[in-house]
Amino acid sequence: MHIAAKPIRIAIAGGNFAGLSAVKSLYTHLLATDTYDGTSQAPPNPSIAITLIDRKDGFLHYLGMTRGLTQPSYGNSLWLPYASMPWLSHPSITVRQNIISRICPEHIELADSPDTVEFDYLLIALGQARRAPIGVAAATRDAHVRDLANYHREISAAQTIVVVGGGAVGTELAADLKTDFADKNITLVHSRELPVPGPFSDEFRRHVVDELQKLGVNLVLGERVVAQTTSAQGDSVVEPPSGRKYADVLPELVDAVGRNVTLTTDTGRTLHADLVFNTLGASSREPLVTLPVSAGRPPLFVADGLRVNSALQLDDPLYPHIFAAGDVASRDKVKLAGAAASAGRVAGANIARLVAARLNGLDAPLLDEAKKRGPGGKGPKSGPPSEFGHIKLVLGEHSAVIQQGDKVIPPEVAKTMCAPDIKLGKATKSMFIGSYPVDKRP
Numbered sequence: 427m428h429i430a431a432k433p434i435r436i437a438i439a440g441g442n443f444a445g446l447s448a449v450k451s452l453y454t455h456l457l458a459t460d461t462y463d464g465t466s467q468a469p470p471n472p473s474i475a476i477t478l479i480d481r482k483d484g485f486l487h488y489l490g491m492t493r494g495l496t497q498p499s500y501g502n503s504l505w506l507p508y509a510s511m512p513w514l515s516h517p518s519i520t521v522r523q524n525i526i527s528r529i530c531p532e533h534i535e536l537a538d539s540p541d542t543v544e545f546d547y548l549l550i551a552l553g554q555a556r557r558a559p560i561g562v563a564a565a566t567r568d569a570h571v572r573d574l575a576n577y578h579r580e581i582s583a584a585q586t587i588v589v590v591g592g593g594a595v596g597t598e599l600a601a602d603l604k605t606d607f608a609d610k611n612i613t614l615v616h617s618r619e620l621p622v623p624g625p626f627s628d629e630f631r632r633h634v635v636d637e638l639q640k641l642g643v644n645l646v647l648g649e650r651v652v653a654q655t656t657s658a659q660g661d662s663v664v665e666p667p668s669g670r671k672y673a674d675v676l677p678e679l680v681d682a683v684g685r686n687v688t689l690t691t692d693t694g695r696t697l698h699a700d701l702v703f704n705t706l707g708a709s710s711r712e713p714l715v716t717l718p719v720s721a722g723r724p725p726l727f728v729a730d731g732l733r734v735n736s737a738l739q740l741d742d743p744l745y746p747h748i749f750a751a752g753d754v755a756s757r758d759k760v761k762l763a764g765a766a767a768s769a770g771r772v773a774g775a776n777i778a779r780l781v782a783a784r785l786n787g788l789d790a791p792l793l794d795e796a797k798k799r800g801p802g803g804k805g806p807k808s809g810p811p812s813e814f815g816h817i818k819l820v821l822g823e824h825s826a827v828i829q830q831g832d833k834v835i836p837p838e839v840a841k842t843m844c845a846p847d848i849k850l851g852k853a854t855k856s857m858f859i860g861s862y863p864v865d866k867r868p
Contacts, residue, residue, distance in 0.1 A: 433473055433474060433518075434473060434475065434546050434781050435475050435477070435545045435547070436475065436545065436546065436781070437476075437477045437547070438477065438478045438551060439479055439526055439529060439549065439551060440480060440526075440551035440553060441480035441551070442485055442488070442551070442752070444551035444753075444754075444766040444767065444770035445478065445480065446478075446485055447768075447770030447771045448771070448773050448774035449478055449514070449519065450858070451774025452476055452778055453516065453863050454863050455775055455778035455779075455782075456471060456778050456781060457469075457471050457518055458863075463864070464861065464862045464863065464864035467512065468516060468862070470517045470518060471518050473785060476519045477519075477521075477522060478514070478519065478521045479522045479524055479534065480508075480521070481525045481526075481676070482565055483508055484566075485505075485506040485508070485853075486504055486506075487505075487506070487848075487849075487850050487853045488504075488560075488562075489763055489849055489850075489853075490504050490847075490848040490850055491559070491562070492560070492595065492598045492601075493598075493820075493848060494574055495559060495577050495581065495603075496578070496581065496603055498571075500847075500850075501574040502567075502570070502571050503850060504570075505567040505570045505571075506853075506857050507567055508521055510857075511857055511858060512860065512861070512862065513858055513861075523565070524536045524537075525537040525538045525675065525676060526552070527675050527714065528714060529548070529550060529714055530717070531717060532544060533545065534548075537672050545747075546747060547747050547749075547777045549751060549770075549777065550749070551751050551752050551766075551770060552711040552714065552752075552754045554709065554753045554754065555677040555708060555709045555711060556595075556678065556682075556709075557678065557680045557681065557704070558678055558679065558680065559681075559682070559703075561677060561678035561708075562678060563679050580685070580701060584699075584701045585610060585611060586610070586611040586613070586699045586700050586701075587607075587610060587699060587701045587702075588612075588615060588687075588689060588699040588701070588703070589603070589614045589615070589703045589705060590651050590703070590704045591705040591706040591707065592616025592621030592622065592647070593621070593623060593624075593707060594819060596621070596703075597614065597621050597634055597638065597821065598819065598820060599703055599705060600612055600613075600614040600638060600643045601820075601822040604642055604643050605641060605822030605823055606822075612642070612644065613644040613645075613646060613697060613699070614638065614643055614644070615646040615649060615651055615691065615697070616646070616647050620632065620635065620647065621634050621645075621647070622634055622819065624759070624760060624815060624817075625760065625813065626815060626817060626829050627834060629834045630814075630834045633834065634827050635647075636837075637825045638821065641821070641825070646691065649692060649693050649695060650692045651690070651691055652690055652691060652692050653689070653690040654688070654689050654702060655688045655690075656685065656686060657688065682704040683703055683704070684699070684701070684702035684704065685700070687699050708753070710727060715727065715732070717740070717742075718744070719742050720743055723742055726741070726742060731750070731753065731754050732756060733756050734749070734756065736796055737749075737776050737792035737793060737795065738751050738755065738772060738773045739776075746780075751770045752765075753766060757769065758815075759815035759816075760816060763849075763853075767856070773795075779791075779793075813832075814831055815829065816830050816831060817829050818844060820848055821837075825837055825841055826840040827840050828840040
């Protein structure tokens with residue numbers, strides 16, 4: 427590979443599953459030489475400059491966050507500091523802990539710094555936004571540990587807890603709360619007659635209802651919460667007061683927990699709760715992206731994210747150098763961590779191909795992300811697509827329900843198919859803690 431007169435600048439906007447998978451892919455494709463064996467750092471490459479921008483100082487295994495609220499010792503282990511990943515200390519890689527405020531065609535602006543990050547290639551991997559505590563407010567592991575302890579203290583002191591919103595997060599949270607605090611009154615309120623909206627069958631949803639009822643969760647289905655009145659204001663536990671000035675770009679800094687609340691539904695029902703966890707879905711990162719479209723082209727953002735082509739480039743001829751992967755992209759029926767990681771690997775490999783072509787003067791066909799995994803993001807790579815998506819719903823430590831396309835896995839079988847640690851061990855291994863990446867997929 428030729429040496430560039432000045433480094434080719436690659437920016438990764440956002441870490442976690444998609445962003446870190448992309449950086450690993452860039453590491454193995456652009457930095458690792460033929461003699462690299464993963465036993466030590468890859469040699470320097472003066473032609474490459476990779477910048478990872480993340481407001482957090484580590485990877486967070488979001489899959490386990492509802493369990494982390496009820497079991498803080500487990501929750502503490504969900505945070506894997508970037509400092510524990512020596513490959514991120516490569517001289518061609520810079521990790522910036524900053525808040526992104528605006529993404530433009532050739533640079534990124536930061537809310538907490540006057541700097542701008544210029545790029546030749548960009549991967550947008552910002553995920554979706556959720557309010558705290560599921561959308562974690564902390565920017566450091568120490569703050570994360572402190573916030574979990576505070577939320578757990580409030581849960582322990584409460585007698586009645588209401589979870590508003592019966593999507594995947596709300597149902598898993600209600601199940602974890604009742605599993606670990608069996609003596610408490612746990613209620614799940616959802617506006618539809620069955621929980622877990624999305625591309626899933628009613629058979630799957632009825633299994634979810636049955637398992638929640640077996641646990642002892644009170645279900646209020648088919649009623650929408652229209653008012654929440656706080657009788658006494660509790661102390662917000664999210665971090666930190668100075669950080670909340672960025673809540674306009676980071677919904678994670680807004681605490682979605684109500685304290686001493688009376689809830690009213692559209693049927694007139696009233697419920698009192700010592701704590702209310704509002705889990706009414708994720709919001710788009712659209713306010714952070716300022717990318718004009720070509721004449722006559724539709725907006726880049728649609729209901730479920732940024733439009734991308736099969737190579738994960740933005741679906742507009744103005745932006746062959748900008749990619750999107752993970753939850754921020756309009757790619758999957760269901761937003762899944764595994765699908766995000768897979769997409770990050772493909773996006774990283776495709777950027778590496780463009781860089782190699784630029785350095786060597788050769789054309790490089792880009793990988794088709796859809797061929798790397800099955801319809802909907804999981805499953806076999808061939809066969810007709812299903813109208814249903816794929817989801818593994820973990821309901822406490824002893825129950826689960828799984829939908830795999832047209833197939834619903836009943837709880838008695840599904841629970842044997844779930845990792846007890848909610849795949850934390852698998853995620854930790856994939857981060858190459860204390861070691862160096864060797865996987866060159868795809």
